[in-house]
């Protein structure tokens with residue numbers, strides 16, 4: 536089960552909007568309109584440990600069978616650098632289970648499947 540999160544608090548994806556006006560509708564079943572919106576909702580799902588959402592928004596050919604977000608990693612922030620076409624480049628700041636901070640930089644690729652954007656995969660740019 537995802538962690539509870541108040542609708543009126545700033546969205547975990549760092550957009551500056553409320554959760555209700557940003558990623559909450561996606562987490563409740565609405566289809567994000569752009570790859571960036573999907574990417575933000577997936578980052579917020581990592582924050583909220585919403586494994587079911589992450590798996591559901593992953594392309595079936597690349598998604599893992601299971602996902603375990605209870606290893607103690609904390610997601611501290613997201614910066615989106617570029618969103619163009621089906622690609623989004625971002626940096627996520629993490630605190631690893633051992634306490635160290637890490638920057639995850641990725642260029643993600645998305646695809647449309649049955650009218651919805653899904654995450655395909657990512658590379659380090």
Ligand SMILES: [Zn+2]
Pocket residue numbers: 546547548549550554557558559575576579
């Ligand atoms: Zn958001």
